[in-house]
Amino acid sequence: MQSLEIIAMLNVEAVRKDFPFIRPGRVYLDSSSSSLTPEPVLARMLEYYRDYRANVGRGIYAASRRATDEIEAARKKLARLINANPEEIIFVRNTSEAMNLVASGLNLRPGDKVITTIQEHHSNYIIWLREKARRRIDLRVIGADALGDLNLSEIHGEIEKGAKLVSMTHVSNVLGVRNPVEEIGKVCRENGALLLVDGAQSVPHMRIDVKRIGCDFLAFSGHKMCGPTGAGALYIRKDLQGDLEPLCIGGGSIEDVGVDYYALRAGPYRFEAGTPAIAEVIGMGAAAEYLMDIGMENIEAHEAELTREMLEGMKGNRKLKIYGSIDPKRRNGIISFNVEGMDPHDVAIDLDRAAGIMVRSGHHCALPLMKEVLRIGTGSVRASVYLYNTKSEVRTFVETLSKISESGTGGAG
Ligand SMILES: Cc1ncc(COP(=O)(O)O)c(C=O)c1O
Incomplete structure (x- = not known):
């Protein structure tokens, strides 16, 4: 088990070795729905x-x-x-x-x-x-x-x-x-x-x-x-x-x-x-x-860094509508968004097909918020990060999303 060695900071490469689900071709960005489980558990x-x-x-x-x-x-x-x-x-x-x-x-x-x-x-x-x-x-x-x-x-x-x-x-x-x-x-x-x-x-x-x-x-x-x-x-x-x-x-x-x-x-x-x-x-x-x-403060700091990076990468894309405050200091690692002209489920399917990126799409069990406040009865796409995600995964996500939003598809058919 690697976690005992990680005291002062989160060593994401060591953490990732604990999670058997993580492997090449998979980018898991759905931890707010359910997280991955490490070997020690x-x-x-x-x-x-x-x-x-x-x-x-x-x-x-x-x-x-x-x-x-x-x-x-x-x-x-x-x-x-x-x-x-x-x-x-x-x-x-x-x-x-x-x-x-x-x-x-x-x-x-x-x-x-x-x-x-x-x-x-x-x-x-x-x-x-x-x-x-x-x-x-x-x-x-x-x-x-x-x-x-x-x-x-x-x-x-x-x-x-x-x-x-x-x-x-x-x-x-x-x-x-x-x-x-x-x-x-x-x-x-x-x-x-x-x-x-x-x-x-x-x-x-x-x-x-x-x-x-x-x-x-x-x-x-x-x-x-x-x-x-x-x-x-x-x-x-x-x-x-x-x-x-x-x-x-x-x-x-x-x-x-x-x-x-x-x-x-x-x-x-x-x-x-x-x-x-x-x-x-x-x-x-x-x-x-x-x-x-690993340390809850280390986990929080790691996620904050990834969230900042993700928001930064998404902000420049005019086809995206990000919901909620875009001030990273007020957020945990959850980002809900929509791509102009696309159904959220289609975006989720394209992300998965194009790069194995797993995100949630739909109303996220929060219909009153969706209908009354955000006015998106069809729902949104939601990406969420956790201790095992990396900056490189965030970049893959931002780049793939950019291609999908430009062409209306991730190019995976
Ligand atoms: C804020 C919040 N409350 C409650 C729940 C329900 O959790 P569970 O499905 O584990 O009962 C969730 C699950 O997504 C949640 O995000």
Whole structure:
């Protein structure tokens, strides 16, 4: 494993050796959808299946005890990644499940004000529409300007007038822009509102500190941070856990059961009914460790450099329309754009055929933003970078895009 040697700076060539998916002819620019997985993470998952394949929290034999210890070690690693306490980390399947847990678990009553934003991924939007229909919450959706930047004074005003919860994304999965969640966390605390942060696009890419943000809940997915699919995490501030109803109850989440009663366990186990995705959770812990060994600041700086380079290369192309602020300092490594006169899916197909460049195209699960703010119901193309991408890949992308936009095709037929 190369990552331990990379301390002061990110050595991208060494990092790339860890990722078996990377090979000549492939340029992976779709990490904000799902990231690649390095060998050390794959090895830890395989080790579970080979060496201690047993259930957790149930057996007293050595293999089962080891599986339990490894799961708890993963909890500690994820806690360290976001500066939480291990008992504040709940294992879930993904960010969507995490936010569903909060929306359905909070004791929301008719008229309770919940604030969300027009920038949200569907996973942090339709859960609140559902609660509006189900429990008649007073849902407020904060708007954005033509660039997609949120109306911050509107958020502040709504919180100050009294709100139960603010649920918003840290980084837009379409625009890559960062929202000032620390500032919003402060206003929430001053006004007694809870804050749920969707960290799907921030936790994998930058140093996150839940205490500094001052949030009550933070959701993120393992598969976007070099881990496997099927495992994610939800941070729930410790003193709120007892008031939150689990999404699912059953084996593993109970303290006691009688013929006509049950009592749930305290701590994260309250929310973790049934056998977890053991190998995946261990893999997610290994991914957190992998990223921390490289250094979140190093990853952030590397992506910032690539984003600057990509924006610079794209800015000169008059056929491109880039969405969101083009100030690289305000963005993570996500760039959404369209090519004049071309369908976004055709651009994505051409990029793949011409140079093996993999990007996402479509509405990116953010239809309210697409329709109401950006006015592109047909969607956009989205390129996103991560720790394993190089400047040379960015140049290939910019050059291929330039050819495609000039000819309306990448020349691959
Ligand atoms: C901002 C944001 N929130 C939530 C999600 C949902 O993540 P998952 O599909 O892992 O549940 C995504 C996925 O793209 C996202 O980008």
